[in-house]
Amino acid sequence: MRKIVIGAASAVILAMAASGAQAKTLVYCSEGSPEGFNPAFYTTGTTFDATSKNIFDKLVLFKRGTTEIEPGLAESWEVSPDGKTYTFHLRKGVTFHDSDIFKPTRQFNADDVIWSFERQLKKDHPYHAVSGGTYDYFEGMSMNTLLEKIEKVDDYTVVFHLSRPEAPMLANLAMDFASIFSAEYADKMMKAGTPEVVDQKPIGTGPFMFRGYQKDAQIRYEANPTYWQGKAAIDRLVFVITPDASVRYAKLKAGECHVMPYPNPADLEAMKTDKAVNLMHQEGLNVGYLAYNVEKKPFDDVRVRKALNLAIDKKAIIDAVYQGAGTAATNPIPPTIWSYNKAVKDDAFDPAAAKKLLAEAGVKDLKTTIWAMPVQRPYNPNARRMAEILQANWKAVGVDAEITSYEWGEYLKRAKAGEHETALFGWTGDNGDPDNFLAVLLGCDAIPGNNYARWCDKSFENLIQKAKIATSQEERVKLYEEAQVIFKEQAPWATIAHSVVYEPIRKEVIDYKIDPLGGHIFYGVDLKK
Amino acid sequence: MISFILRRVVLIIPAFIGVTLLAFALIHLIPGDPILVMAGERGVSPARHAMLMTQLGLDRPLWEQYLTYLGKALQGDLGNSIVTRQPVIEEFKTLFPATIELGVFAMVFAVLIGIPAGMLAAVKRGTSLDHGVMVVSLTGYSMPIFWWGLLLIMLVSGILGWTPVSGRIDSIMWIDTVTGFMLIDSLLSDEPGAFLSAVHHLILPAIVVGTIPLAVIARMTRSAMLEVLREDYVRTARAKGVSPGRVVMVHALRNALIPVITVIGLQTGVLLAGAILTETIFAWPGVGKWLVDSINRRDYPAVQGGILLISTVVILVNLLVDVLYGVINPRIRHRR
Numbered sequence: 001m002r003k004i005v006i007g008a009a010s011a012v013i014l015a016m017a018a019s020g021a022q023a024k025t026l027v028y029c030s031e032g033s034p035e036g037f038n039p040a041f042y043t044t045g046t047t048f049d050a051t052s053k054n055i056f057d058k059l060v061l062f063k064r065g066t067t068e069i070e071p072g073l074a075e076s077w078e079v080s081p082d083g084k085t086y087t088f089h090l091r092k093g094v095t096f097h098d099s100d101i102f103k104p105t106r107q108f109n110a111d112d113v114i115w116s117f118e119r120q121l122k123k124d125h126p127y128h129a130v131s132g133g134t135y136d137y138f139e140g141m142s143m144n145t146l147l148e149k150i151e152k153v154d155d156y157t158v159v160f161h162l163s164r165p166e167a168p169m170l171a172n173l174a175m176d177f178a179s180i181f182s183a184e185y186a187d188k189m190m191k192a193g194t195p196e197v198v199d200q201k202p203i204g205t206g207p208f209m210f211r212g213y214q215k216d217a218q219i220r221y222e223a224n225p226t227y228w229q230g231k232a233a234i235d236r237l238v239f240v241i242t243p244d245a246s247v248r249y250a251k252l253k254a255g256e257c258h259v260m261p262y263p264n265p266a267d268l269e270a271m272k273t274d275k276a277v278n279l280m281h282q283e284g285l286n287v288g289y290l291a292y293n294v295e296k297k298p299f300d301d302v303r304v305r306k307a308l309n310l311a312i313d314k315k316a317i318i319d320a321v322y323q324g325a326g327t328a329a330t331n332p333i334p335p336t337i338w339s340y341n342k343a344v345k346d347d348a349f350d351p352a353a354a355k356k357l358l359a360e361a362g363v364k365d366l367k368t369t370i371w372a373m374p375v376q377r378p379y380n381p382n383a384r385r386m387a388e389i390l391q392a393n394w395k396a397v398g399v400d401a402e403i404t405s406y407e408w409g410e411y412l413k414r415a416k417a418g419e420h421e422t423a424l425f426g427w428t429g430d431n432g433d434p435d436n437f438l439a440v441l442l443g444c445d446a447i448p449g450n451n452y453a454r455w456c457d458k459s460f461e462n463l464i465q466k467a468k469i470a471t472s473q474e475e476r477v478k479l480y481e482e483a484q485v486i487f488k489e490q491a492p493w494a495t496i497a498h499s500v501v502y503e504p505i506r507k508e509v510i511d512y513k514i515d516p517l518g519g520h521i522f523y524g525v526d527l528k529k
Numbered sequence: 530m531i532s533f534i535l536r537r538v539v540l541i542i543p544a545f546i547g548v549t550l551l552a553f554a555l556i557h558l559i560p561g562d563p564i565l566v567m568a569g570e571r572g573v574s575p576a577r578h579a580m581l582m583t584q585l586g587l588d589r590p591l592w593e594q595y596l597t598y599l600g601k602a603l604q605g606d607l608g609n610s611i612v613t614r615q616p617v618i619e620e621f622k623t624l625f626p627a628t629i630e631l632g633v634f635a636m637v638f639a640v641l642i643g644i645p646a647g648m649l650a651a652v653k654r655g656t657s658l659d660h661g662v663m664v665v666s667l668t669g670y671s672m673p674i675f676w677w678g679l680l681l682i683m684l685v686s687g688i689l690g691w692t693p694v695s696g697r698i699d700s701i702m703w704i705d706t707v708t709g710f711m712l713i714d715s716l717l718s719d720e721p722g723a724f725l726s727a728v729h730h731l732i733l734p735a736i737v738v739g740t741i742p743l744a745v746i747a748r749m750t751r752s753a754m755l756e757v758l759r760e761d762y763v764r765t766a767r768a769k770g771v772s773p774g775r776v777v778m779v780h781a782l783r784n785a786l787i788p789v790i791t792v793i794g795l796q797t798g799v800l801l802a803g804a805i806l807t808e809t810i811f812a813w814p815g816v817g818k819w820l821v822d823s824i825n826r827r828d829y830p831a832v833q834g835g836i837l838l839i840s841t842v843v844i845l846v847n848l849l850v851d852v853l854y855g856v857i858n859p860r861i862r863h864r865r
Contacts, residue, residue, distance in 0.1 A: 027700050033822060035612045042612075043571060132614045139574055212703065215623055216814035216822070217696065220703055240700045242812040243822070250682050251694040409566035416572075450572065 024527050025236040026509070028520065029248045029257035033216050033241050036131075038199040039176040040120055043137050045518050048176040049261075050219055050239060053519040055097075056179035056204035059088055059113065060170055064524055065513035067285070067337060067432025069170050073108065073180055073205065074158075083165030083471050088113070090156040094228045096182040097209040099201060104184060108205055109155040115183035117150050127186060131199040137177040141430070165469035167476055168433040175431050180205065207232045207523035216241055233510075233526035252277060252504060258527065259505045259512060261520060265323050265381070271504050282514040283336055284501040287329050287437070288379040288426040290370070290390065290494040291452040296421055298363050305491040307357035308422075309347040311397045312390060312494055321386045322497055329495035331484045333437045336516045337429065338473075339480035344488050346495075354397045366399045371415065371423035375408050379426030379499050386424060386496070416448050425452050432517055434480045438464050442492065455492035530855070537851050541844050548840040549602060552833045553595050556585070563587070567611070567827040581611070585829065607834035612826050617834035621816060626709025627697065628808070628815035632800050634731055635739035640793065643743040644786075647750025652777055654755065662747060669744035674803050678737045678810040685733060692733050695812040699726045734811040738803045742796040749792045753785040760784075787858050794850025798843045 034050035035042045042048075052058075061072035074088035094108035119127045120135040121144060127133070138144060146169075149161040162169065172178065185203045189195050202210050207229070208221040219239040223232040240257055242248045245264040251257045253276060263271060263279075271279045292299040292308070299305060314328040330346040333339070358366070372387035373380065380386060387403045394401050401422075406414060415423050427450070430436050440446060443464060444456035460483055467479035487493075505512050508528040515521055556563060564573060564581045573581075582588045586597060601608070607617040650662035686694045697711045698704055702720045704711065704727075712731070715723035757763060758781055766780050767773070805817035812818070816835060823831035 025701055032825075035826070036614065132609070134577055134580070136573070136577065139577075140571060214706065214814065215620070216818055217812075218700060238700050240696055240812070241814070242695055243818065244679075244695075244810050244812070246679055247682060247695050247810055247812065250687050254686060254690065254694050256694055256696075256700065407566070408569070409562045409564075412565050412569070412572075413562060 023235040024233070024529075025238060026234045026259070026522060026525065026527055027238045027240055027257040028522065029242040029251050029260040030219075030239045030520075031241075031245075031248070031262050032243055034213075034219070036199060037202045037210065037213070038131065039179050040116075040135055040138060041131070041133060041199070043140070049520045051202060052176035052179045053515075053521050054208045054221065054237065054523065055202050055206045055210055056176075056181075057094075057206050058174050058178045058180060060174045062174050062432065062515075062517060064521060065515065067171075067429075067516055069174055072174070073113070077170075079471055081471075083167070083469050084162045086160040086162070086169060087153075088158045088160070090158065091228060092156060094205050095226050096185065096205055097203045097224060099203060099209070099211075101197070101201065102182075102185050102188060102203055104182065104203075106184060108180070108182075110152040110158045111155075111183045112180050113158045114150050114152055115186060116179065116181045117147065119181075120144075120177070121147055121150075126190060127195060127198070130195045135177065137175065137430075141172050141175070141177075143172065143177075165471075167468050167470055168431065168435045171431040171433040171436075208237050227523075229523070232523050234522065237522050249504070252506060255506065257506075258509050259503070259520070259522075261503060263502050263504050265325060268325070268502060271502075276506055277504050278507050278509070280503045280505060280512070280514055281325075281500050282503075282516065283327060283334060284378060284499045285334055285336055285429040285432065285516050285518065286379040286426060287332060287334055287498055288326075288377075288386075288424070288496045289329070289332070290422055290424050290496060291420075292422050292492060292494075293418060293420055294453055294455045294492055295418060298361065298366065299421060301361050301363075302490055303357050303361035304363055304366075305494075306347070307354040307361065307363075307397070308394060308399065309491055309494045310350045310354035310357065311393050311399070312347075312496075313349050313393050314346075314496060315349070316393075317386055317389050318497055320389060321380070321382050322499060323381075325500045325502065326497040327500065329497050330488070332442060332487055332493065332495060333434050333480075333484070334429070334498045337432055337434055337437070339434045339477040341481040341484040343481075344484050347491075351393075351397050358397060358399070364398075367402075368399065368421045369402045369404045371411065371420045372403055372405045373408070373411060373424055374405050377426055378428055378501075379497070380424060381499070383424045390494075415452050418448065418454055420452070423452055428518065430517075434476075435464065435468060438480065438483055438487075439468065442487065453492035455490070457486065457490055457492075460486045460490070533855050534852055537848055537855075541848055544844050545841065546599075548837060548844070549599055550595070552837040552840075553598050555833055555836065556587075556829050557591070563827065563829055584611075602837060607837065608830040610823070610828050610831040612823075612828045612831070617831050618838075620819065620831065621834065621838050623706075623709065624814060624816045624819050627711070627813060628801070628804055628817060630710050630712065631731070631734055631738055631804055631808070631813060631815060632797075634735040635737075635800060635803075636742060636793065636796070638735050639739040639743035639746055639796070643746030644750050644789065647747040647789075648754055648777065648782065648785075650747070650751045651754035651758065659751075662751070666744035666747045669740045670748075672740060674737060674741075674806045675810060677740060678734075678807055681733050681737060682810070693726075693730050695730075695810070697727060697730050697813065698723060699730075702726060734807050734813055737807045737811075738800060741799055741803060742793070745792060745796060745799075746789060750785065750789050753788045754781060757781045757785045787854075790857065791850060791854050794846060794853070797846040797850075801839055801843060 032046045034047040037051050039048055039052035057073050059072055059074040060069045063070045073091055075091045076089045078087045096104040119125050120138040146162050146166055148163045151159040153159060182203050186198050189197045207224055207227045209224050211220040211222050213219045221237040223235050225231050245262060248260040249267050252260050271277050292305045294300050318326045330344055331341055370387045370390055373383040391401045427441055441450050444461050447454050463479045463483040467476045470476045503514050510526040510528060512525050564578050586594050605618055609616055646662050650659040653659050682694055686692050702723050704714050704718045704723060707714050707717050711727045715727040763776060763781055766776050805820055808815045808817035809821045820835040
């Protein structure tokens with residue numbers, strides 16, 4: 001008997017040791033601490049990486065490495081002909097994670113979907129104000145006015161009633177704020193008198209289970225063994241919080257981490273020749289631009305805007321400002337988004353033609369100002385330098401521009417009020433939908449707001465409004481392509497560049513894909529032994 | 530003695546008020562609307578804007594805001610972080626042990642090397658050894674910390690591979706937080722090799738944080754030693770035939786150390802300042818890194834609270850040094 005016990009015990013120990021030795025751990029050197037663990041509260045990529053990208057599922061998901069929508073917790077859906085009712089058929093047999101304080105007793109169903117959206121939508125929801133809840137992205141995407149009612153038909157059918165047709169609806173539901181939480185977990189924590197635990201120790205249905213966070217140091221995850229798409233190839237995932245980009249690279253070199261985001265531009269050359277490192281890159285889902293305030297003279301004249309565009313040497317800007325990590329922008333949306341119109345030709349760099357056009361418009365000795373942002377953004381690493389090049393370019397065609405800058409808050413406030421003549425700005429896409437650029441940045445409703453050109457063009461507006469309510473993708477593609485043609489003719493902006501995103505990974509990492517939406521996703525990634 | 534201590538304690542009140550004023554002014558000195566700055570180009574709804582204004586108390590008159598702030602601070606309430614929604618003071622408490630651990634080790638390193646180096650330089654005055662110590666300490670003193678840290682990482686971790694690049698422990702190990710001091714927690718855990726890993730991770734950041742105090746301590750020891758060595762009693766001891774080693778180690782050192790102790794105490798502020806940059810470079814999860822993160826996120830309550838707490842620690846340590854100095858050196862106590 002004793003022998004059997006010892007034998008069994010040693011077998012267990014051996015098995016544990018063996019599994020311990022074989023556990024594949026992927027270490028990700030993240031750039032900062034997450035703000036918290038409920039993605040609905042926040043708007044930053046750092047937080048989404050640590051939460052929604054790996055712990056949670058949504059009704060629909062972005063296909064890995066693309067901005068296309070694929071089924072997630074909803075297996076299929078129907079949209080009513082008027083575009084105002086969405087019926088989702090939910091996936092059966094999906095389990096929530098377990099943890100030391102929660103063991104799910106039922107599978108995922110309609111109640112979880114309703115809980116996750118009503119918490120954000122209804123001010124009288126018992127969880128609405130928990131953890132000081134503010135739902136910036138939900139409101140930012142106008143979901144609070146768009147969603148009229150969410151109805152449970154049965155355990156596996158949910159109907160969303162909208163107040164108006166909204167074509168980007170599905171893309172919105174694939175966003176991070178739309179992560180699906182467990183209603184059962186929430187109820188249990190509410191009864192225990194600790195509702196805020198739901199936001200601190202997240203329980204989702206995603207590929208990785210949250211296992212602990214040491215503030216500012218590391219986050220630990222374990223693969224979800226019962227994930228509905230199959231268990232992840234790696235067993236453990238660790239986020240090691242490493243704010244300094246050079247240090248992240250040193251750790252990558254030393255093998256202390258496998259993947260790192262946001263490399264230092266100065267390190268790129270070394271990374272390219274590093275034998276241990278595979279430097280992946282992709283055009284970012286962003287655009288850097290110069291907005292002309294079309295409400296001010298002479299920028300109300302399309303010839304003047306066009307002439308100034310012709311005078312800009314984009315190649316020089318990309319070399320000097322982006323240090324090569326950017327591509328010239330033609331359209332207001334990046335080429336990684338569907339419906340990007342390849343047929344649109346960019347303005348050539350032609351100072352002679354610019355001078356001619358200015359003369360034609362009767363503009364002589366134009367004096368103006370260029371506003372340069374005081375902060376570094378992904379779409380514009382050095383606005384001041386960019387403004388200096390623009391200044392020199394315009395000088396060559398007889399336009400005298402002065403560079404102005406304000407502290408960032410002031411800059412935004414004054415620009416929203418329309419005080420500028422021309423101003424540098426940019427945008428990073430939220431959900432890969434063209435509407436998220438064209439309507440948010442150039443629609444008539446966005447004045448005052450993010451439409452810094454204050455450009456409200458009837459035919460353009462018509463097209464994007466039609467596209468908003470169109471339900472077929474083909475129809476939307478056509479409308480957006482046309483809208484881009486009008487944009488180029490009317491030139492409310494000088495489109496400058498889309499920055500390139502670099503992602504250094506170690507050579508033993510298999511099948512990592514850059515997310516065009518800027519996330520870092522580890523499901524589907526494997527490690528060579 | 531008691532009246533001496535009381536005098537010192539009373540003196541820190543204006544210092545404390547000054548610090549609260551500074552921390553308070555911070556949010557108002559920054560131009561522009563802090564909420565717009567936080568929100569960036571994505572903007573913020575007017576309702577949320579109004580809510581944050583009220584939450585931060587920015588809609589009330591300045592003097593009222595300050596008094597509320599001071600009153601709450603005295604009760605230990607520094608508000609909640611806008612970003613994480615956790616009380617600022619709680620965040621500080623969880624992160625401060627990591628900073629203390631780093632600071633103590635940096636100081637031990639600085640003292641263990643700085644004092645012998647300073648003594649050696651004094652004893653061998655005018656030799657190339659003396660010049661060497663002085664040049665090295667001047668270099669150490671003027672080294673920008675972020676550059677020095679990155680340089681050491683590149684050389685020691687990158688090329689030589691002697692130490693890990695950053696963090697407090699091997700990322701594969703998971704140590705439960707009990708005391709917050711990794712050296713203790715790693716011993717309490719059942720991860721094999723955790724303690725060694727923790728020590729290993731501590732070496733480089735401690736050297737970086739300790740470099741400036743080391744330089745200062747070495748120079749201070751040298752000059753104090755030189756002064757003491759000229760004193761009559763040292764000459765007497767020598768004349769009496771006491772061995773040169775004993776003269777330096779016993780007779781001279783004890784008196785030379787008095788000013789050095791003050792310097793060590795005063796270096797606490799320098800140490801904390803150094804920790805802010807060093808922690809960020811080495812991904813050391815202490816209050817320095819937290820402060821930098823909070824600045825980057827424009828988390829005003831956290832920045833305000835962090836500055837106030839760190840300054841308070843510096844003030845209190847200086848008070849302690851003052852008192853200790855009074856204990857060691859009675860002349861100070863009786864001076865009016």
